[in-house]
Amino acid sequence: MDTLCIIGNGFDLHHGIASSYEDFRQYAWKKCGLDGYWIGQLEACYPTKNKDGKLELWCDLEYALGNIDFQNAFDESTEDVELEEDHEMRYQAQMEDAPEYYLEMMFEVFHRIFEEWVNQIDINVSPVSLPNFDRNSLFLSFNYTDTLEKLYSIPQRQINYIHGRRCCSNNLVVGHINNLNGNDFLSADPMIYEYAAYDNIAKVVNEQRKSISDIISNNARYWNNLAGIRRIVVYGHSLSDIDFGYFVEIAKNVASNTQWLFSVYYNNPQERNREVKRVKDFINKLGLTCSNCQTFCM
DSSP: OOEEEEEOHHHHHHTTOOOSHHHHHHHHHHHOGGGHHHHHHHHHHOOOBOTTSOBGGGTSHHHHHTOOOHHHHHHHHHTTOOOOGGGHHHHHHHHHHHHHHHHHHHHHHHHHHHHHHHHHOOOOOOOOOOTTOOTTSEEEEOOSSOHHHHHHOOOGGGEEETTOOTTSSSOOOOOBOOOOOGGGGOOSSOOHHHHHHHHHHHHHHHTTBOOHHHHHHHTHHHHHGGGGOOEEEEESOOOOGGGHHHHHHHHHHSOTTOEEEEEEOOSSHHHHHHHHHHHHHHHHHHTOOGGGEEEEEO
């Protein structure tokens, strides 16, 4: 096998599979039941909107998870803590500890609903003609779905589900890459209990990080086996900073003259320019030779 196919969520979306974060949002609100409170709190803690006026949470989930609104998280989690004049120390302790308990509950519900959603994603669609697609390739899938197996009969032994495969015992990996420090988000004149409270917020949010270094280390044999790869085809991956570390590891383990092919998707000249810039910036950041890189449309 001299070809490595890297599979991102754009691969599933190209097949008409409802696997976008917007699809997750709709599922979460429809199926959450009593957990709807926590979905609402999730949106309250991540109120940042993109240029289209949509919550980043439901557009770029993993990026958003590392950018919690500390003030909102503190306010929401301490809303029901009542001042007790005769027990001021107890009040202070509650104000310090409430955010940790609150966020742990919120993220527990988030991960459970996320996994439920992934497990029920319908991949009962038809295969399509894909440029540069070779069933005899090695596959590195950033998706949780078993689309490659079900639609293209790719043996599981040829696929590395780097963030987990749905409906299996292993946990699905979803998270951000930021390392937050509570002190960086304090106001100019914080209350004394806000120091510990903000530290607790940072602690819990940092627990939502992807342990990319550990994942890379645990897959050392896989990277070493890429020495014979001469062509890398990237299907539907955003090329975001979140997963950049994996591409660094791949580039380190393949020959410098390996051919890289990147899929692009656009509907108009403006989108085309953005797509080309996205790929060009990624190529430069990864230190690839431009003459070994090209794009294609799925």
